[in-house]
Amino acid sequence: MYAITGITGKVGGAMARVLLAAGQSVRAVVRDAKKGEAWATLGCEIAVAEMEDREALTKAFTGATAVFILPPSEFDPEPGYPEAQLVIDSVTTALIAARPKRVLCLSTIGGDAVQDNLLSQRTMMEKAVTAIGMPLTILRPGWFIENALWDVPSARDNGIIHSFLQPADKVFPMVATQDVGRVAADLIQEDWSGTRIVELEGPRHISPNDLAGAFAGALGKPVRVETVPRGTWEALFRSQGMKNPTPRIRMLDGFNEGWIAFQDMGSKVVKGRIDVDAVIATLVAGART
Template sequence: MTVSSLPYAVFGVTGRTGAAAADALLQAGQRVRVVVRNPAQSQPWADRGAEVAVADLTDVASMTRALRNVRGAYVVCPQQYGREDLFEQAAWMADAVAKAAVAAGVPRLVALSSVGADRDCKIGWIGMNRVFEQRVGDAGVPTIFLRAAYFMENWTPFVHQAVRSGTLPTFLAPPQRRIPMVATLDVGRAAAALLQEEWTQTRAVTLTGPQDYSPHDVAAVVSATIHKPVDVAVLPPADWPLALAGAHFSKAALAGFTEMTVGLNSSHIDIKSDASAAQRAGTTALEQVIAAIARSQQPG
C-alpha cells in the first residue's frame, strides 16, 4: 500500500458503507475526496482533511468533475424506493456513472452491488444492481463489483420491535435457515482495501460476514442483550404490504421487494451462484451489530 498525491473519491458518505470506506482510507493515511449532493453534509469530512466535491448521480457533468484526477473511486448508487420509476432511475444513475468515469479517466472503480446480481431474472430489487454492473462494466473502466450479502443492519426495525414486544418479525423463511449476512462497516472497509490493492481487471467479489446466520440467531442475540425471551414470527407474504406500510414504498418497489425476498427464501438468490466471483469475508460478528441495536432501544 502506498500513499499518492491523488485522492480516492468516495460516494455515499452520508450512508453506512460510504462513511466506513472514507473513514478506513483516512485512517490509512490516504487522501480522500468525498462526493456529496448537499455541501452541508460534507463538513465533518472536511474537518478531517478530506476534499469535497458536489455532484448529482444523474448529472454527467458534475460527476465527471467529481471523478477527475483521482486514484480510484468507491461508487454507491442509492435506490429510491418511493418512486414508481425506481428501476429507470437506477439505470439513469448507472449510465451517468459509466459516462463520467470514462470522461474523467478514472483508473479504477469499486462499485457496491449485491448478492444475486449475476442472476438474470426473479431477483426484484437486485435487478437495479445487475443493470448497474452491466452499464458500468460495458464502459471499460476496470471495476470491482462488490456483491455484498444481506446487511446485518437490515434487522434494525425488527430488533426494535423485538425489544418492545418480545417477538422478532422476519420475512426470511424458514427461520432456522442460515444465510450469509455482513455488517455495513465491513462493506466499507472491504471497498477501501480493494481500492488500495493493485488490479486491472473487471470482476466481481462477494462479501459475507465471518459466518452465516438465521433469524433464530438474531432473536437469540436480542434475548441475551435484553435478558428476556424473544420469539421469532415469520410474516407470510400476504402480510408483507402491511408490514412495510411505514416504509412508504411505491407499488413498483413493493413488487421488487417481494420478488427479491421470495428469491432469497427459495435460494434462487445465493452468494455462491457465480463461481467466477472471488470471495471475501468481513470480521464483524452478528452479535456486535444486533446487540448494539438492541441496547439503543433500552431505557437509560
C-alpha cells in the first residue's frame, strides 16, 4: 500500500491514478475529509492529516510499503523558512515512527543549490529526510509548464505573456505535472536501497518564446513575450501582497543566471513525454469552460 500526500494536487493526483490503474492500493492523505471523498470513490483508503500534525501523519504512514512526500509550497515565507521547518519536523518524526519500507520525496531542480532562494525549503526537506537513513528517492523535476496558467488571461485578451524567466529566447528545463506524477508512480513501485536522486524534465528545453508560440497555436492568434524588468520585481511583488519577496526574486535569479540547474549539465536527466504545446492547449481549453 502506498501513502500519497498532496493527492488533491496535480502531481499527487496524477501519481495516484497511475497506481490505481496498476491495481495498487493507495492511501490518500488529505487535509480535509471532504476532499478525500472523490478518492474514496476511486477505491482509495482515506487518512486525514495536516502536514504539520506529526501524530496524524504517523497514523497515515503506518503500514505503508512506501510513502510519497509532497511538501506544501510557501511562496511568501518568513525569514529562515519556519513554515517549511514545521512541516519537515512533522514529516521526519512521522517517518521515523511509522517506518515505511521506502520514501519518495518530491523536491525540485535546484534542490542542491547553495545560494539561498525560495527553493531552499526543498533543500531543507531533502537533507532532513536523507538523514533518517531509509531507502529514499528524491525526485527533482524542472519548472512546471503549468505555471503558465497565470499567463492565460493576458495571452488570450492581449496577445502578451509577461515573463520573469529571461531573456525570452533562453531555454529552461520544464516539465508537465502529468509526467511528474507518472514518473513518481513508477519510481515508488521500484525496490532500491540507499538514497538516489532522479532529475526530470520534458521532451525538450523550453524558452519563454516557446511558451508564447504554444499559446499562439492554442489561441489561433499571435502571442508575444514581454520580459518583466529585474529592477521592478520587488515593488511589483510587494504590491501583490508579498511581505518577503527576496527568496522568490533569488529563485528567479537562479534560473536566469544558471545556478539553479540539473547536476552534471543534465547528462543523466529523465525525459518526460508531454510537450509544451499539449500542456498549454489544455490550460487554454480549461479557461474556456
